[in-house]
Every structure is written in structure tokens, then in C-alpha cells.
Amino acid sequence: MGSLYRYIKNKSKRINKAVCLCLVAALFVGGGFMGINSFKAEQRSLDATDGEGRTVSLDILTSGNAAIESESGVKQNQGGEGVETAPAAGAMTIDAKSAVLMDAASGKVLFAQNENEQLPPASVTKVMTMLLVLEAVDSGKISLDDTVTISERAASMGGSQMYMEVGEQHTLEEIMKGVAMVSANDGCVAAAEYLCGSVEIFVENMNKRAAELGMQNTNFVNTNGLPAANHYSSAYDIALMSRELMKHIDGHTWFTTWQDKIMVGLPGKQTEFGLTNTNKLIKQYPGAIGLKTGYTSDAGYCLSGAATRDNTTLIAVVMGCKTTDIRLKEISKLLDYGFANYDTAIVAEKDQVMGEILLEKGSPEKINAVAAEKQAILVGKGEAGSVTSSAVIWDTVELPLAAGDQVGELSIFKGEEEITKVPLVAEKSADKVGIIEIYRRMLLKLVK
Numbered sequence: 552m553g554s555l556y557r558y559i560k561n562k563s564k565r566i567n568k569a570v571c572l573c574l575v576a577a578l579f580v581g582g583g584f585m586g587i588n589s590f591k592a593e594q595r596s597l598d599a600t601d602g603e604g605r606t607v608s609l610d611i612l613t614s615g616n617a618a619i620e621s622e623s624g625v626k627q628n629q630g631g632e633g634v635e636t637a638p639a640a641g642a643m644t645i646d647a648k649s650a651v652l653m654d655a656a657s658g659k660v661l662f663a664q665n666e667n668e669q670l671p672p673a674s675v676t677k678v679m680t681m682l683l684v685l686e687a688v689d690s691g692k693i694s695l696d697d698t699v700t701i702s703e704r705a706a707s708m709g710g711s712q713m714y715m716e717v718g719e720q721h722t723l724e725e726i727m728k729g730v731a732m733v734s735a736n737d738g739c740v741a742a743a744e745y746l747c748g749s750v751e752i753f754v755e756n757m758n759k760r761a762a763e764l765g766m767q768n769t770n771f772v773n774t775n776g777l778p779a780a781n782h783y784s785s786a787y788d789i790a791l792m793s794r795e796l797m798k799h800i801d802g803h804t805w806f807t808t809w810q811d812k813i814m815v816g817l818p819g820k821q822t823e824f825g826l827t828n829t830n831k832l833i834k835q836y837p838g839a840i841g842l843k844t845g846y847t848s849d850a851g852y853c854l855s856g857a858a859t860r861d862n863t864t865l866i867a868v869v870m871g872c873k874t875t876d877i878r879l880k881e882i883s884k885l886l887d888y889g890f891a892n893y894d895t896a897i898v899a900e901k902d903q904v905m906g907e908i909l910l911e912k913g914s915p916e917k918i919n920a921v922a923a924e925k926q927a928i929l930v931g932k933g934e935a936g937s938v939t940s941s942a943v944i945w946d947t948v949e950l951p952l953a954a955g956d957q958v959g960e961l962s963i964f965k966g967e968e969e970i971t972k973v974p975l976v977a978e979k980s981a982d983k984v985g986i987i988e989i990y991r992r993m994l995l996k997l998v999k
Contacts, residue, residue, distance in 0.1 A: 643662065643884075643888060644664065645662075645664050645869060645881045645884065645885065646872065646873075646877050646880075646881050647664070647869040647870060647871055647872045647877075647878075647881050648665060648668065648670055648851065648870050648871025648872075649664060649665035649666055649668045649670060649785065649786040649868075649869070649870045649871065650662070650663070650664040650665070650666070650786055650867070650868060650869045650870070650881065650885060651663050651664075651666045651786040651787050651789075651790045651866075651867070651868045652865060652866070652867050652885045652886075652888065652889050653790040653794065653865070653866045653867075653868075654863070654864075654865060654866075654889075654893070654895075654929045655794055655797060655857065655864035655865060655866050656863075656864065656895060656925070656927035656929065657927070657928075657929050658791075658794060659929055660787070660790075661865075661888075661889055661892075661893065662885060662888065662889075663786075663787070664786075665786070666785060666786045666787040667767075667768050667785050667786075667787055668768075668785055668786075669768050669769075669783040669784070669785055670783060670784070670785065670786075670850065670870045670871055671776075671778065671782060671783055671847060671849045671850035672776055672782075672783070672784040672789060672845055672850060672853060672870065673776045673845030673846050673847045673850035673853050674711070674734045674775065674776045674843065674844060674845035674846070674853075675776065675784070675789055675843050675844070675845035675853045675854070675855050675868075675870075676771060676773070676774070676775060676776030676782070676784070676845070677730055677731075677734065677739060677774075677775060677776065677843055677845075678789065678792050678793050678796055678842060678843050678855055679757045679760065679761065679771065679792050680730065680739050680742065680743065680753075680757070680774045680775070681727065681730060681731060681796060681802060681843075682760065682792060682795055682796045682799070683746065683753070683756055683757060683760060684723070684727060684742050684746060685727075685796070685799040685801055685802055686760075686799070687746055688723075688799075688801065689799060689801075692746075693723065693745070693746060694723070695722065695723050695724035695727070695801065696722055696723070696724065697722065697723045697745070698720050698721070698722060698723075699720065699721055699722070699723050699726055699741050699742065699745045700718065700719070700720050701715045701716065701717060701718065701719040701720070701721070701737070701741050702717065702740070702741065702744055703717050704740055704744070704750070705737045705738075705740040705741040705744065706719075706737060708736040708737040708739075708740055708775070708777075709736065709777070710734075710736045710775075710777055711733055711734040711735060711736060711829075712733075712735050712736050712737040712738070713726075713729040713733065713735040713737055713738055713813075713815055713824060714737075714815060714824065715737050715738075715741070715815055716815075716816060716817055718817060719815065719816065719817055721741075721813070721815075723742065723745065725813050726738040726741055726742050727742060727802070727805060728805050728808075728811065728813070728826065729813070729826060730742065731802065731805035731806055731828075731841075731843070732805060732808060732811065732826045732827070732828045732829070733826050733827065733828075733829060734775075734829050734843075734844065734845075736775040736777060739774040739775040740774060740775070742774075743774045750773070750774060753774060754771055754772065754773060754774060757771040757774070758770065758771050760792075761788070761792070764788075764791045764792055764795060765791060766784070766785075766788035766791055766792065767788070768783070768784065768785035768787070768788055769783065769784040769785065769788040770782065770783055770784075771784075776845055776847070776850075777847075778847050778848075778849055778850075785870075786868040786869070786870050787868075789855050789868045789870070790855070790866050790868050793842050793843075793855045793857065793866050793868070794866055796842065797840075797841070797842070797857060797864075797866070802841075803840060803841070806830075806833070806840060806841030806842055806843075807833050807839070807840055807841060808826075808828060809827070809828050809833060809834055810825065810826060810827050810828070811825075811826040812824060812825050812826060813826065829844045830842070830843065830844050830854070830856070831875075831879055832854065832856045832858075832879060832882060832883075835879065835883075836856075836858055836882075836883055836886065837858075837860075838858040838859045838860045839856065839857070839858045840857050840858060840859055840864075841855075841856070841857050842855045842856060842857050842866075843855050844878075846875075850870070850871065851870070851871040851872055851873060852869075852871075852872040852873070852874060852875050852877065852878040853868075853869065853870045853871065853872070853878070854867075854868070854869055854872075854878050854879075854882050855867075855868045856868075856882045856886070858886050858890075860890050861894070861895070862894070862895040862896070862897050862927065862935075863889070863890065863893060863894060863895040863929075864895075865885075865886055865889040865890065867882050867885035867886050867889070869881050869882055869885070891932065892931065892932055893929055893930070893931065893932060894929075894930055894931070894932055894933065894934060894935040895927050895928065895929055895930070895935065896927070896928045896930055896934075896935040896936075896938035897925075897926070897927050898926040898927070898928060898938060898940045898961070898963055899922035899925065899926040899940070899961065900922065900925050901922060901923070901924050901925045902921045902922065902978070903921060903922045904919045904920070904921055904978070905920050905921060905922055905942040905959075905961060905975050906919070906920040906942045906944040906959060906975065907919055907920065907944070908920055908944055908945075908948065908958050908959075908977065910948070910950065910952070910981055911989075912950060912983055912984055912989055913950050913952065913981040913982065913983060913984065914981060914982050914983075914984045914988070915981060918952075918977055918978055918979055918981055919977075919978040919979075920942070920944050920958050920959050920975040920976070920977065920978070921975065921976060921977075921978045922961065922973070922975065922976075923955070923973070923974050923975070923976045924973070926940075926961065926963065926973055928963060928965070928970070928971075930965065934965070937965050937966050938963065938964065938965055939963075939964045940961055940962060940963045940964065941961070941962045941964070942959060942960075942961050942962075942975060943959050943960050943961075943962070944958060944959040944975070945958055945959050948977075950981060950982065950983035951980065951981060951982045951983055952977050952980060952981040953977070953980050954976075954977055954978065954979045954980045955976050955977065956976060956977050957974045957975065957976055957977075958975055958976060958977050959974075959975035960972050960973070960974060960975060961973050961974075961975055
């Protein structure tokens, strides 16, 4: 009996020891003891200037904010939003303080690295300046043909500029071309004053628009990105405003033109001023369509770039690169990754006819149901053929009907799975006819 007891006791010890060894191994294989070495705070120091030109030193304690891949393969960024990634993205790092790759059609983030970190954006700020101007043009408030007079404040701007003098006049388009191509600080101030009457009101509108776009880590202090305290943005926020800017076709020519020239100076003293685009991406990367560079000693080399290949348009942002060559290399790496791993299926173009609505009591008797917006679905490489759609037109609609009112739905599928539904709208308006017209139509049907 004693021998049996000793045997069982020794057996139990061996089992307990094996279990403990397995637990210890699991902890270390999982990435450090209890994950403690996964968290590292770092202190970042930067110099800025306040509104009066005084130097301000800012010491900021930040924690690493690179996206972390979950077991589901979806990365989570600081804001808690899903980041869609292909398997290869987990191994990719970008030589920049922060970076983002975004699909322009859907706004989906395909790669993120410290994407919510608040950093000085330098002249990439001008993306918002151009956006406000082009939105005002599209709304009819102003025209690109309008004449703008250069103020003393605009002419006094330093840094990159068009060297315009007080009292000099240009069309708004010439000024915006200078802002887009040579990053003209004087042009930014001139455009802001023309649109809003003062730079201060324009900057207020910049921050309001940023809030509307969901730019939670952005605060603008000026129109051009010259160093100033409390002027910051993030890679993700820059991608958001860049995506919005790209919707305005008028700006595309400025973003993609390598060289141009304008006349500057007061009447009788005008000289030719050459414009050479600061964004080398448009010259060196196939399909590049912009957008804006930026550099200060505090911000480092920044760039919001975009490119189109086949049906896919991508936006890439890098902030805080050490050199201009690194900036160009890392933007290209992001775009290469996106085009290698993703395709876009075009389901419907904006205003494409998707069906017909019959209106027995309406005038006209039938109108088209059209797509309210372009519908482009991002999928993995080679999967565009798996995307299909099905339109459902409502049997009854209320009259009168206004152009743009919803009259049906477009269901979009990937394989057998329905991935989204989008509205179909009336192509034009329809009125309700009177009782006499209804009877006339009934008689015509009987005759037929």
C-alpha cells in the first residue's frame, strides 16, 4: 500500500512540473513576460514660435501608437477605428514619425503607423486652405476669374512665396496655382483675405471644416503652416482633408503640373516668375495626381500624396521624415503596397441609370432611377469580379417627387454576401396630375 502511495505522489509532482513549464513557455512566446515590454513611453521635444515670433519649447510625453493587429487580422488605431490590412502590412514599417494609406473612394485605412499623433504639418496645412477656396468656388460664392489685390500682410509673408508686392493684382486662379505648386505663403494669406475678409476668420473656418470632416487631432493657427504654437495635425486627419480636396476637379491641374509661369509685380514693373512644383512625386511615380508637400525644421519632411492605377485611387501621408529623399521613398512604398494588394470594383458611376420608375399619376409618367454617388468597392487583389449588384425600384412613391429623392435601393454583394445598400434617387422631378389626366390615361389604355 505504501509503494502505491509513493508512486502516485511522484507521478503528481511530475505532472505539476510539466504544467508549470508549459505556462512559463506560453508567457514568453506570447511576447515578453505579461507583455510588459510592449509598452514604451517616449519624450518628444519640439520648438515652435508663438504669434509674435518668440520661440517656445514643448516637451510632450507620448506612447507608441502604431496600429496593432488583432487575432481577426483587423488593426486597431488609437481612435479605436478598424484598419483594413492585407496580410503583408503587419511586417511593413515606414521611416517616418507617422503614416497612413487610405482608399480615396471609401475612406478605408489600409495601413496606419502612429496615425493619430499630433505633429506640425508644415505646408501640408495648405490642403485645407485650398479646400475652403475650391468649396467656395463650387458653391458660386467666388470665381477663379475674380481679381485679388495683394495686401501688406500678404506681401510680408516669408518662406516659400510668389514675391508679390502690395497693391499687385492677380486672378484667384493664379494665386491658387502658386499655392499648390510653389507653396506660396503670400498666396494663402491673399486668398484667405479675399474669401473671408481676414485671416483670423478664415482660420476659424478652417477649424470648423476640420471638425465637420472628423479631424479630431488637428488645430490650425494660420493658413500656410509656418511654425506656430498649437498648430498641429495628424497623418489620418491629413488623409481625410486630402480625400475631400480631391473631389474638386478644378485643383487637379494645379496638383499635377510640373512647371508653369506667371507675371508678377506692379504694372510697368512686371517680371516673369517661374513655377516649379515642389512635389517630385508627380514626376517620378506613375499615376501620381498630387497633392502637397511640407517642410520646417520642427515638422521635418511631410507629404500628402495620391495616385491612381486602373480603378483604384490611393492617398498616402507621411509626416516627420528626415530627408526629402526618404519622404519620396516612403510615400512610394505605401502606394506600391496598396496597388499590389487591392483592387476596386466600380459598381455604378454617379448619375448612372439603374432602373425606371412608372408613375401612373405623375407627370412625366416615367423617370429614371439613378445612383446618387459613384459606387466603388475596395476588394483584395483579383477579387473585383466577385462584386455584383441588384437594383430594387420601389413600387410606389409619393408625389410630387423632387430630383434626388430616394426611389429605391442598390444592394451590393461580394460573392453571396451583401456588403452594403445604397440609395437610388430620382433623376428629375415629377408632379402629380389632376383627375382629368388620370381618366384620359385610363381611356388610352382601354383603347390599346
